[in-house]
Amino acid sequence: xxxxxxxxLGGRGHSAAEAVLGAVRSLAGSVMGVALVPALLLALxxxxxxxxxxxxxxxxxxxxxxxxEGVPPSAQPSGGRLVGLLAIEALLGLLxxxxxxxxxAGVVVAVETxxxxxxxxxxxxxxxxxxxxxxxxxxxYALPGALLVFLAASGLVGIARLDRSAWATLxxxxxxxxxxxxxxxxxxxxxxxxxxxxxxxxxxxDIHDGVQxxxxxxxxxxxxxxxxxxxxxxxxxxxxxxAEAQQILDELRGVAWRTYPAMLVRDGLAAALEVLRDRTPVxxxxxxxxxxxxxxxxxxxxxxxxxxxxxxxxxxxxxxxVHIDVARLGADLVVTVRDDGKGGAxxxxxxLSGIASRVAARGGRLSIxxxxxxxxxxxxxIPCE
Amino acid sequence: xxxxxxxxxxxxxxxxxxLLTAEGHTVTHAVGTAxxxxxVVAANPPDLAxxxxxxxxxxxxxxxxxxxxxxxxxxxxxxxxxSQYVERRHASELLDGRGGVGYxxxxxxxxxxxxxxxxxxxxxxxxxxxxxxxxxLIAARSEPDGRLAGLTTRERSVLELVAQxxxxxxxxxQLYVSQSGIExxxxxxxxxxxxxxxxxxxxxxxxxxxxLRSETPRARGAQPPAG
Numbered sequence: 001x002x003x004x005x006x007x008x009l010g011g012r013g014h015s016a017a018e019a020v021l022g023a024v025r026s027l028a029g030s031v032m033g034v035a036l037v038p039a040l041l042l043a044l045x046x047x048x049x050x051x052x053x054x055x056x057x058x059x060x061x062x063x064x065x066x067x068x069e070g071v072p073p074s075a076q077p078s079g080g081r082l083v084g085l086l087a088i089e090a091l092l093g094l095l096x097x098x099x100x101x102x103x104x105a106g107v108v109v110a111v112e113t114x115x116x117x118x119x120x121x122x123x124x125x126x127x128x129x130x131x132x133x134x135x136x137x138x139x140x141y142a143l144p145g146a147l148l149v150f151l152a153a154s155g156l157v158g159i160a161r162l163d164r165s166a167w168a169t170l171x172x173x174x175x176x177x178x179x180x181x182x183x184x185x186x187x188x189x190x191x192x193x194x195x196x197x198x199x200x201x202x203x204x205x206d207i208h209d210g211v212q213x214x215x216x217x218x219x220x221x222x223x224x225x226x227x228x229x230x231x232x233x234x235x236x237x238x239x240x241x242x243a244e245a246q247q248i249l250d251e252l253r254g255v256a257w258r259t260y261p262a263m264l265v266r267d268g269l270a271a272a273l274e275v276l277r278d279r280t281p282v283x284x285x286x287x288x289x290x291x292x293x294x295x296x297x298x299x300x301x302x303x304x305x306x307x308x309x310x311x312x313x314x315x316x317x318x319x320x321x322v323h324i325d326v327a328r329l330g331a332d333l334v335v336t337v338r339d340d341g342k343g344g345a346x347x348x349x350x351x352l353s354g355i356a357s358r359v360a361a362r363g364g365r366l367s368i369x370x371x372x373x374x375x376x377x378x379x380x381x382i383p384c385e
Numbered sequence: 386x387x388x389x390x391x392x393x394x395x396x397x398x399x400x401x402x403x404l405l406t407a408e409g410h411t412v413t414h415a416v417g418t419a420x421x422x423x424x425v426v427a428a429n430p431p432d433l434a435x436x437x438x439x440x441x442x443x444x445x446x447x448x449x450x451x452x453x454x455x456x457x458x459x460x461x462x463x464x465x466x467x468s469q470y471v472e473r474r475h476a477s478e479l480l481d482g483r484g485g486v487g488y489x490x491x492x493x494x495x496x497x498x499x500x501x502x503x504x505x506x507x508x509x510x511x512x513x514x515x516x517x518x519x520x521x522l523i524a525a526r527s528e529p530d531g532r533l534a535g536l537t538t539r540e541r542s543v544l545e546l547v548a549q550x551x552x553x554x555x556x557x558x559q560l561y562v563s564q565s566g567i568e569x570x571x572x573x574x575x576x577x578x579x580x581x582x583x584x585x586x587x588x589x590x591x592x593x594x595x596x597l598r599s600e601t602p603r604a605r606g607a608q609p610p611a612g
Contacts, residue, residue, distance in 0.1 A: 219495030
């Protein structure tokens, strides 16, 4: 029995008023449960075709339980257990309907009897002649009536408890689902490690192919300065050495920036993306509608998606223009990068698979639409929570 | 001499070509990939091919493969491999018991005298191995109870310089010792390491390198080093 299965009737209350309120809520909840029975049955009939109605009705049920209890129930059930749960709820609903019907019948009989005793008229419900029902009759049936009321109330409370514990039991993910989730997490973890390695390789290549070669070239020029006897040649080499040193500095700045834009942490996503746009060698438009700051990791993921997509567009697709759009939609950051290049982007390529795992690690989704001949649209949905 | 060079960095190709031309050599071709290098060597064999290790498409060790192929198919063409990093494995792959091969760290190019000297040596059938590679080879061979442990500090410095492919004269100049002193050191070292004294200077260097390259006796069972 889970802790969710607490008594419903005044379960949360300490004072009498709260107990009464709880009882009324519980009764109203039972009535709502009965009202949901047709919807439950329809959802069950539709289940083999579509799970959508079942999911909707289950959300209603969750809201009903939350209203009665004042606390939302645990996770939503899914898969086969959702149908099972709805079937149980339907049965419990029908049971509650029967109990409520008995309560209504009892109340009608009691009222008729009391009225008959008070006025002395005929009681049509059990065909009693005028004057046949007296206060003595009322007194005779008062105790059994009270007992029946108690039993009906107990029945409703019991049904509510069953309702609650069925939900608690079936909403828990099953072994199969947990196994699936664990293997998904494992895959994501492997992908993340692969992505980190890929980024490191990229940084090493950046340094090796750019900065290191330039430094070697510079040291050759400087060595030639020492060896030459011709002042004109020496002056020319020195000029070239200075220019080369300047180039090296630019290159280093670029490598450092590509490794991790420091302003991403300091000034946030919009500022970093503006710099990315300004550094892009082709015309690039940027639209950011993200109110305030979001979670750092989500911002970093969004930035690297944009950065990688722009790099790809220029390096591999020969794009002549790029559009970057970042928006906050509900709990998600949505990054869309479009280019007019020649398409055919390879999702398995180092860069794209890297950002795909980065996005997957945050539980997001990356979609790449890049037909041969272009245009390419790369869209990432990154949860911020 | 006539030199064909291959490096994927246009900047460095340009720098090397200018340097070699300024020093009186002829650069027959300057190309950016290993395949192009093979093509130009086949069409017009140079005296020496100068190859960068990392080139397209995979940027791993295309240059080493190209160098090995040139050595196999055009044995008269000397080969010097240039690398940004030093890898013992590459040095070992290039050592096939023949001279006319070198493996240098790119940074050494700025020691123009030493670099040109190494190219000449390799062109003449000698070897030129970067001090850093030699150090790694020696470190890999060094065991507390191994033969290298029996060398004095001075003998170790001499061995390092021999392994780099230096001549006795240049070793003597470097260590401020007379040439005859160096010759004595070398015969002592060969005795301690069980290396048969080579008849020619080149065989001697190759024997040292072969000794350094061979796996440790403990790992493979003692065996006389090839030479």
